[in-house]
Amino acid sequence: MTWRFSRQVWLYLAAVFSFGLSQAFAALFLNFYLRALGLDAAWQGVINALPAVSMALLSLPAVALARRISNAHTLKIGAALGALGTALLALSQGPVQAIIGVAVQGAGAALTMVAGGPFMANNTDEKNRVTLFSLQNALMTGAGFLGNLLGGRVPELYAAATASDPSGLGALRAALLVATAFQIVGLLPVLGLRPTGKTQPGGRSFAVRDKASMARLVLPNVLVGLGAGATIPFLNIFIEGKFQVSYASLGSLFAWTSLATAVTVLIQPALVRSLGQLRAVLAVQASSLPFLAMLGFSPFLWMVTAALFTRGALMNAAGPVYSAYAMTLLPEEDRPMYSAVNMIAWNMGWALSSVLSGVVRGALQFGPAFNVLFGWTLAMYAASILAIYFGLYRRAGAGAQASRVH
Structure with missing residues (x-):
């Protein structure tokens, strides 16, 4: 690197x-x-x-x-x-x-x-x-x-x-x-x-050469979108309602969370050097799950603050590595289609879970509603990690082993 x-x-x-x-x-x-x-x-x-x-x-x-x-x-x-x-x-x-x-x-x-x-x-x-x-x-x-x-x-x-x-x-x-x-x-x-690479002047602008790989790459992001949309847009409401935090303090909290994410993203290449791309993604995303649980269920503001910083930094830092892996795995002509399909899938998952989150918060009291929503987010994030492990990591390992045999 x-x-x-x-x-x-x-x-x-x-x-x-x-x-x-x-x-x-x-x-x-x-x-x-x-x-x-x-x-x-x-x-x-x-x-x-x-x-x-x-x-x-x-x-x-x-x-x-x-x-x-x-x-x-x-x-x-x-x-x-x-x-x-x-x-x-x-x-x-x-x-x-x-x-x-x-x-x-x-x-x-x-x-x-x-x-x-x-x-x-x-x-x-x-x-x-x-x-x-x-x-x-x-x-x-x-x-x-x-x-x-x-x-x-x-x-x-x-x-x-x-x-x-x-x-x-x-x-x-x-x-x-x-x-x-x-x-x-x-x-x-x-x-x-x-411009770099070849353009395609006609006919097959939406064709996908490697459909199976694209499906395996998009599925984990769909699951993350379904989980994140239930809670992440409403973290300000959750923290303010649970701990009566002022708007000014909330703004500073989210600003510094962004900075922590930026620093963690820059550390990712070193982690990739030691673990490889997919193992780095799996390690970082799995490490974020305990902090997500702490964010949703801790009764103390200092623990929620620490969890907000750490979870956001870990989960978001995996994104660039995953995107780079997708661009490496897919043939050049499939890369724009992956970006588009991934964007559509993410937005649909996020929007659907955000709407359902509103229904849950309208039907339940504040505390039980967010308990359900954070439980859902944890489940979807865990499912995404499993999808990466079985759909990409295990298959990549099997492919490398097969190539060594031949």
Whole structure:
């Protein structure tokens, strides 16, 4: 493994960091901005759901586009749509413009997510692929941490300069315009990306050459999505309701959790060197299960805080290694399709379990409801680990043994 990458890779990583800052700013202020526009909770729910809907609907068309015009050109279109969508959102005067802006943002995200992994895989080899995927994830997480910490200052600075209310529409619009600026800055290095590999001008844009491997790779992520959607979106509600923690303390807690994840992601290449890719994924994910149980069932805030840091860092740190393994296992022409199918499967699992989580919390009291939900999350995470072990790790070991015999 090595930290030496081509100029193409460094251009892509520069864009990733800038996009991460933009996303952190937008996520931090979106609901406050919508409220300042006069949109009620129902409108806020619709607009928050649109990016996931856009990504699910456009993932497969994004695969076709990437195969026909290359991953690099697809990334350029996605980055441009992301900048346009953020600008439309920042300048919107009502719900229609906000919906259009967020939908365009989601379309851009679908293109960049489908093409990003294959682009990195095509510009690396097995020696530095895990390192690159880990670095990309760490940059996104670190940008999120920095964006959350610094983003809160923008409305205050705007209010001080204009003698206005920091919670007013003008101050919040200024924050989203800063997010737009970061999107545009990230677009500049993307414009320097060059295509690699072969394009497919017609006919079989959705064909999958290795269907069995793709199914075995996607299944564990479906299970994780089904488990995570039941509890992870509602951790703020859980911690605040159980321990009466202030919103400010919650924000700091989640920001530092992001930083812990970024640090752990950077350690993953060393773990891969000693264990191998799949064994590293299994070890890290299995180690996270006791901390997930501590997070859900501990009666003490300090234990829940420690578990939140450790579980998030361990579980999320496995993602880049797993993605790098998938890109290595699959043939080049299947890589964009894997990114798309994986995105669709994850979003469907997450959305379904989030809806069911709301039903459970509505039917049961606070404590019993979260006991059931954390039990479900533990079961799904454990099932995902078993799916990786039996579907990928054991088969990889059997294949290596067979090749030695022959």
